[in-house]
Amino acid sequence: MHQLTLAEIAQGLAGKQFSSEELTRSLLTRIQQLDPQLNSFISVTEELALSQAKAADARRAAGETGALLGAPIAHKDLFCTQNILTSCGSKILSGFKAPYNATVVEKLAAAGSVTLGKLNMDEFAMGSANESSHYGPVKNPWDLTRVPGGSSGGSAAAVAARLIPAATGTDTGGSIRQPAALTNLTGIKPTYGRVSRWGMIAYASSLDQGGPLARTAEDCALMLSGMAGFDAKDSTCVDQPVDDYLAALNQPLSGLRIGLPKEYFGAGLDSRIADKVLAVVEELKKLGATVKEISLPNMQHAIPAYYVIAPAEASSNLSRFDGVRFGYRCENPVNLEDLYKRSRGEGFGAEVKRRIMVGTYALSAGYYDAYYLKAQKIRRLIKNDFVAAFNDVDVILGPTTPNLAWKIGAKNNDPVAEYLEDIYTITANLAGIPGLSMPAGFVDGLPVGVQLLAPYFQEGRLLNVAHQYQQVTDWHTQAPTGF
Numbered sequence: 001m002h003q004l005t006l007a008e009i010a011q012g013l014a015g016k017q018f019s020s021e022e023l024t025r026s027l028l029t030r031i032q033q034l035d036p037q038l039n040s041f042i043s044v045t046e047e048l049a050l051s052q053a054k055a056a057d058a059r060r061a062a063g064e065t066g067a068l069l070g071a072p073i074a075h076k077d078l079f080c081t082q083n084i085l086t087s088c089g090s091k092i093l094s095g096f097k098a099p100y101n102a103t104v105v106e107k108l109a110a111a112g113s114v115t116l117g118k119l120n121m122d123e124f125a126m127g128s129a130n131e132s133s134h135y136g137p138v139k140n141p142w143d144l145t146r147v148p149g150g151s152s153g154g155s156a157a158a159v160a161a162r163l164i165p166a167a168t169g170t171d172t173g174g175s176i177r178q179p180a181a182l183t184n185l186t187g188i189k190p191t192y193g194r195v196s197r198w199g200m201i202a203y204a205s206s207l208d209q210g211g212p213l214a215r216t217a218e219d220c221a222l223m224l225s226g227m228a229g230f231d232a233k234d235s236t237c238v239d240q241p242v243d244d245y246l247a248a249l250n251q252p253l254s255g256l257r258i259g260l261p262k263e264y265f266g267a268g269l270d271s272r273i274a275d276k277v278l279a280v281v282e283e284l285k286k287l288g289a290t291v292k293e294i295s296l297p298n299m300q301h302a303i304p305a306y307y308v309i310a311p312a313e314a315s316s317n318l319s320r321f322d323g324v325r326f327g328y329r330c331e332n333p334v335n336l337e338d339l340y341k342r343s344r345g346e347g348f349g350a351e352v353k354r355r356i357m358v359g360t361y362a363l364s365a366g367y368y369d370a371y372y373l374k375a376q377k378i379r380r381l382i383k384n385d386f387v388a389a390f391n392d393v394d395v396i397l398g399p400t401t402p403n404l405a406w407k408i409g410a411k412n413n414d415p416v417a418e419y420l421e422d423i424y425t426i427t428a429n430l431a432g433i434p435g436l437s438m439p440a441g442f443v444d445g446l447p448v449g450v451q452l453l454a455p456y457f458q459e460g461r462l463l464n465v466a467h468q469y470q471q472v473t474d475w476h477t478q479a480p481t482g483f
């Protein structure tokens with residue numbers, strides 16, 4: 001049963017081949033048996049899962065239908081879940097049980113999904129390796145000595161290892177697409193404002209966006225249909241109807257105009273990954289697509305701009321963790337200042353502290369114009385590059401990551417080396433456009449991802465291209481040995 005995709009589960013449940021309760025029990029057992037190797041779950045919510053599964057079975061018995069009714073999933077541990085530990089991978093949120101559900105959690109639950117637990121992640125979503133979690137590193141099921149990517153590394157490892165068919169994640173600079181690429185999954189970061197951020201613990205509010213990780217584009221379409229939509233509680237959520245993502249899947253690709261940015265194939269890209277990406281292009285050409293080279297000239301400035309803007313926003317957002325209101329508090333504080341200093345000093349990990357310091361510096365008087373303002377200007381130039389490129393092409397295609405999954409620990413002493421792993425993904429967040437990563441083959445037994453980018457609100461187009469590609473290839477069906 002664990003091999004089934006969400007779409008197959010929906011069929012099986014509708015055809016009464018199994019119940020949601022049976023499926024949920026079997027996946028809970030699998031998590032118990034296999035997750036110790038991966039460390040992908042921070043909490044397993046067995047009781048909640050079984051009660052939701054029984055409720056979904058009852059709803060089906062009463063004649064209700066729905067693709068997610070009874071579907072087992074799990075949430076990245078930065079989506080608030082009522083009365084359940086919501087840790088953001090940080091010690092500072094030890095013991096924090098959210099008093100309410102995030103909108104995404106609420107919407108997926110209303111659609112009948114079953115929550116099996118909360119998934120490990122880089123602390124406050126800061127990282128590309130899932131090594132910065134207070135709950136320990138997550139292992140890549142394709143090679144347990146390697147990272148699964150981050151920051152949605154628990155989501156990626158759990159879905160890739162067939163512990164759950166799909167999961168939620170968030171993407172601030174690549175955190176859905178990069179782990180999807182390193183674990184052979186499909187993941188989509190929607191347009192900024194497509195999915196509500198209410199109840200999603202904020203990292204960099206102008207960049208954060210929730211989305212799904214799953215094994216197929218079709219399953220991403222099912223999940224995104226359940227997650228997207230206007231929410232008055234998030235002032236940046238866009239009031240625009242949600243497209244029919246499932247209907248979009250089956251559009252033929254004839255006439256699709258693909259742009260290959262020359263900056264995505266330059267120095268720094270593993271040539272074996274480049275070969276896989278170009279093979280995807282050949283396959284899409286057979287399906288009727290045309291291809292041209294394009295340029296995104298300001299891409300080279302994306303990493304420095306992101307690593308000013310994201311830490312600046314983080315330094316402000318994370319000021320609320322003060323030892324008073326949420327989670328961890330230091331022992332025996334002598335006064336209020338001591339309480340703040342020690343709770344934060346003991347509660348945050350090294351990478352989070354680094355970014356709070358960088359962000360505070362960038363925003364401080366006298367430096368604001370030199371760093372933050374300049375970064376915002378670069379952000380506009382990057383957006384303009386995309387707008388210009390999309391005058392000539394429908395989608396932009398390139399590698400998701402410059403390298404394969406690396407060995408756990410290999411980049412620990414070099415944060416910039418890890419930042420550079422997001423070189424191809426970060427621009428979509430800065431511009432706010434949607435991006436998708438899908439499996440494109442293997443190098444030395446490790447998955448390679450290809451990234452597709454589209455104009456604002458064209459998630460349907462991305463899912464369409466990925467689905468059509470997945471109809472003629474089987475990379476996405478490959479499972480890691482032992483799982």
Ligand SMILES: NC(=O)C[C@H](N)C(=O)O
Nearest residue numbers: 125126127172173174175
């Ligand atoms: N959160 C993300 O999208 C990951 C990115 N690597 C970061 O550390 O900011």
